[in-house]
Amino acid sequence: MKKVRGMRVIEYLLTVLVIVTLNFALPRAMPGDPFLIMSETEEDVVVLTEEQREYYFELYGLDKPITEQYVSYLGDLLRGDLGLSIYYNEDVSTIILRRLPWTLFLVISTVILRTIIGSLLGTISAWCRGNFFDQFLFFNLITISEIPAFITGLLILFVFSAMLGLFPLSGAMSHFTTYESLWEQIVDILHHAFLPIITLTLARLGGIYLLARNSVITVIQKDYLVTARAKGLSKGRILLRHILRNAMLPIVTRTFLSLGSLVGGAILVENVFNYPGLGLLMQEAVNVHDYTLIQGIFLVVALFVLVANLMADLIYKHLDPRIESQEQTTS
Amino acid sequence: MNEDNQYLLEVNGLSVIYGSEDNKLKAVDGLSLQMKEGETIGVIGESGSGKSTLALAIMGLIKGGEIKGEIVYDGHDLVGLSEKELKEFRWQKVALVFQNSLEVLNPVLTIGEQIREPLQTHYDLSKKELEGRVIELLNLVGLNPEWRNHYPHNLSGGMRQRVLLAMALSCDPELLIIDEPTTALDPASKEEILQLLNKLQKRLGFAMLMISHDLGTIKELTSQVMTMYCGQVVEVGLTEKVFKDPLHPYTRGLLNSSPNLFKYKDLWGIEGEVSQGKGCAFSPRCCQSGENCNDSRPSLEYVALERMVACHKGGIEKFLEARDIKKTYRMKGKEVKAVKGVNLEIKSGEVVALVGKSGSGKSTVAHTLVGVKDFDEGEIYYRGKKVEDNWATKMIGGMQIVFQDPSSSISSRLRVLDAIKEPLDIIKWGNQEARKEKVVECLQKVQLPASKEFLDRYCHALSGGQRQRIAIARALVTEPKLLIADEITSSLDPSTQANLLRKLKALQNRAGFAMLYITHDLHLVRKIADKVCVMHGGEIVERGVSFEILENPKHGYTKKLLSNAFRSLI
Structure with a gap:
């Protein structure tokens, strides 16, 4: 048991190291350099001379050999220092921390919404498997989830914000307003976040729905359901303790594992809705070749996925008593 | 309630x-x-x-x-x-x-x-x-x-x-x-x-x-x-009675397939597949299925108190029933009561072993059953019909006996072919060609050569074991349903004995062949018998299902017999 846990820790550490290394290498493999952009911007007539370029290279340590850069990068990371943004001239960690809550808000709301709605619809579908309602849900949800999120987003934005004017076109909060109460602020934030969250949820609903439907269908056919019926249990108890309790296992795993790709989806949707999260920041950073910022965002997203994985592991172990004994037998 | x-x-x-x-x-x-x-x-x-x-x-x-x-x-x-x-x-x-x-x-x-x-x-x-x-x-x-x-x-x-x-x-x-x-x-x-x-x-x-x-x-x-x-009930009854005396061939098949019931007996599963037709679903696997079995489903009927069977033949068919057979030999004014009122029942597909020491009257019983010897009192029925004038032994699919001593039961002056063919000649069955074919078939069953040279050999030129097998072949040539076998394997070598018994056993499971097996050899009995009758002094002192008699004998004589036979094993 201890040995297995030890192995797990080593696994996670190795993964972190690989992520960090890739993170270090990828931006440097991109064509061009940040100071080229700075020197080529047409509106700002900040043209850098050769001396200035060299100065900046030295300032950011880009003139040193690659191994030295790597080692100092690792050292900085250990201290929690993600470096200085080249473009914004501000601490990367400060910038990310400012933007991160918005993305987390989007992603977490979406996860909760779509897991609940998807599982519910999937269960209903499985319950009346084969009849019209099941077929209706099946066809529509699969179709919707096949449409890329940004197209759905554009469509929704166009209809609800541009045409009907029900929701704001962009942003996370109304600018230049002072809120009279906390409640007013919350309403404003929800008002802004509503469409992005709906877009993301719609795009991600199909997968969970299908999984829930299959999972419930599988569980319904199990022998222990015959046992439950034989015992004369109530329908509610059978559904909750026997069907859903078992059917939720794969759903939980999938939910946590999909957090990573959900962040990816959020980046696209944030761009469509001009929502000030990490996604929008990333787009800006890529445009200006802001290495340190890009690295910082990548790292945060990667660690986020890793944490999600770890949570899935821990929660699953708690939900499925069979896992623990398997580990016992392997150790 | x-x-x-x-x-x-x-x-x-x-x-x-x-x-x-x-x-x-x-x-x-x-x-x-x-x-x-x-x-x-x-x-x-x-x-x-x-x-x-x-x-x-x-x-x-x-x-x-x-x-x-x-x-x-x-x-x-x-x-x-x-x-x-x-x-x-x-x-x-x-x-x-x-x-x-x-x-x-x-x-x-x-x-x-x-x-x-x-x-x-x-x-x-x-x-x-x-x-x-x-x-x-x-x-x-x-x-x-x-x-x-x-x-x-x-x-x-x-x-x-x-x-x-x-x-x-x-x-x-x-x-x-x-x-x-x-x-x-x-x-x-x-x-x-x-x-x-x-x-x-x-x-x-x-x-x-x-x-x-x-x-x-x-x-x-x-x-x-x-x-x-x-999906149908084919037999219902009290557990104890059903296990001792199953009436449906399927129930018996299940019992015979259970190693924990008959500990020493050979295992025989039920062969064949389920019938899809309108007839009795068990008929393709049944050892006694007849023509009307495929016409309709049998219904579950009472055959005794608290006993029901679904079978067109009313359950496992009774081949032989002997009631109260008595036989007394009279020699020089001295009377020897050899058989003192024996009742015997043999069902289709059953091996009944009749055991007891020499002189207990076993062979006399065997001889009276097939009409070789007269008996003083009692009645014998073969498949429900009273046995008189040898009709039951004079037919295909009837009753046959194999005597204990082949040297006296097979005439040494006959050739092998004629000796085996004799029963067919008597009942004038088929033509000579067909009879010869049957003889060859039976010789193969008893593991004897069927060459022309062997067929023409005189019986006196054969060994004891070979003559025993000729005697068995002669009995099998009329395809008997019931064989009365009086110590038939005692002069065979173990391998031939094993092969022969397995062939008879297969016949028993497939075609409902039954046998009254008279023997001293309790080891063999334990292996092949479904039921055992213990004879002592002209009476059957104990009878029952083989596993019960052999595992748990009640009568003092049976106990003695068993302890003598199995002492070497214990």
Whole structure:
């Protein structure tokens, strides 16, 4: 048991190291350099001379050999220092921390919404498997989830914000307003976040729905359901303790594992809705070749996925008593 | 229970049909069953005979199948009730111990919760009372209550069986249906579970419907038994009587396939496949199926008190019946009472061993049965017809005898061919060619050469063992249904003896061939006999099913005989 846990820790550490290394290498493999952009911007007539370029290279340590850069990068990371943004001239960690809550808000709301709605619809579908309602849900949800999120987003934005004017076109909060109460602020934030969250949820609903439907269908056919019926249990108890309790296992795993790709989806949707999260920041950073910022965002997203994985592991172990004994037998 | 209801459970003409219109499968086919309070009934049959479907049908758990007929529980017809209405009966009145597997318990709930669940649903108990009851139940089935916080996969098969039992007993059911309680358990746990079931049934007094293909379990735990084949009941009776004297060939086949009943006997499964036609479903596998067997389904009829059989022939056919045979030899004014009123019964497909020491009258009995010797008193019937004037031995498919001493029973002046062909010549069967073909066939059966050279050889030129085999071949040439074999293998070498007996055994299982096997060799008897009659001083002192006589002899003489024969083994 201890040995297995030890192995797990080593696994996670190795993964972190690989992520960090890739993170270090990828931006440097991109064509061009940040100071080229700075020197080529047409509106700002900040043209850098050769001396200035060299100065900046030295300032950011880009003139040193690659191994030295790597080692100092690792050292900085250990201290929690993600470096200085080249473009914004501000601490990367400060910038990310400012933007991160918005993305987390989007992603977490979406996860909760779509897991609940998807599982519910999937269960209903499985319950009346084969009849019209099941077929209706099946066809529509699969179709919707096949449409890329940004197209759905554009469509929704166009209809609800541009045409009907029900929701704001962009942003996370109304600018230049002072809120009279906390409640007013919350309403404003929800008002802004509503469409992005709906877009993301719609795009991600199909997968969970299908999984829930299959999972419930599988569980319904199990022998222990015959046992439950034989015992004369109530329908509610059978559904909750026997069907859903078992059917939720794969759903939980999938939910946590999909957090990573959900962040990816959020980046696209944030761009469509001009929502000030990490996604929008990333787009800006890529445009200006802001290495340190890009690295910082990548790292945060990667660690986020890793944490999600770890949570899935821990929660699953708690939900499925069979896992623990398997580990016992392997150790 | 209502006073005016005679039965706790009454199933009338129950059919469970699966599949679509053009591909119907009747898992249960017109089954009827009555059960009184506290009764124990066993249901036996091969896998797929519909036993488990019956259990599920009684509980109202059939999914996707059509149900016809009535299931009357305590005056209420359960067929067609909604899930909500069934709730009243499920578990509180009728509970089911499922066939043990990991799948029947919910893998993510503790066993405590799974035992508690029905109590929570059916009774209004406080948390503390529930906990107390769970502990009580686990103690009742002999499982440490500490296990209640564990999950099904933490438990061994035997422990899970106890959990299933505790779960089933939680609401004090009046009827407990138990599906295969001991399969996949090691012998020790199996024995424990059987003891436990026995004890609990006696203490709690619930009626028990026990489904199993393990006949040992059924024998120990039930007072009545029902044999199911293809969804139909083919035999019903008291367990003790059915096991001693099965009347349906299928029941007998099941008994013969059970190593725990006949410990030393050869195992013989039932060959063949199920009939799909309108006739008796068992007829292709039956050793006594006749023409009318394929015309219609036999119905379940009473053949004796508390005994029913579904067979066109009224159960396993009786080949030979001898009543009160008496024979006295008179020599020089001295009377020797050789046979003093012997009754004998041989059924189709049965090997009856007649054992006893020399001079006990065994051979005399054999000779009188086939009419070689007259008898003073008594009657003999072959297939229901009185035996007179040798008609039963003068036919194809009749009775034949093989004498003990081949040198005197086969004329040394005959050639092999003529010696074997003789019975056919007498009854003028077929032409010479056909008769010769038959002779060759029989020679092969007894492992003798069938060359022309051998056929033309004179019998006096053969060894004792060869002449014995010639005698057997001569008996087999008329394809007898019943063979009276008087020490026929004593002069054969072990290998030939084994081969011959296996051939006869195969004939017995396939064609219903029966044999009265007279011998001293109790080791052989233990291997081949279905029934044993022990003869001593002209009387049959003990008779019965071979496993009972050989395992547990009652008569002093039998005990002596057995201890002499098996001393070397003990």
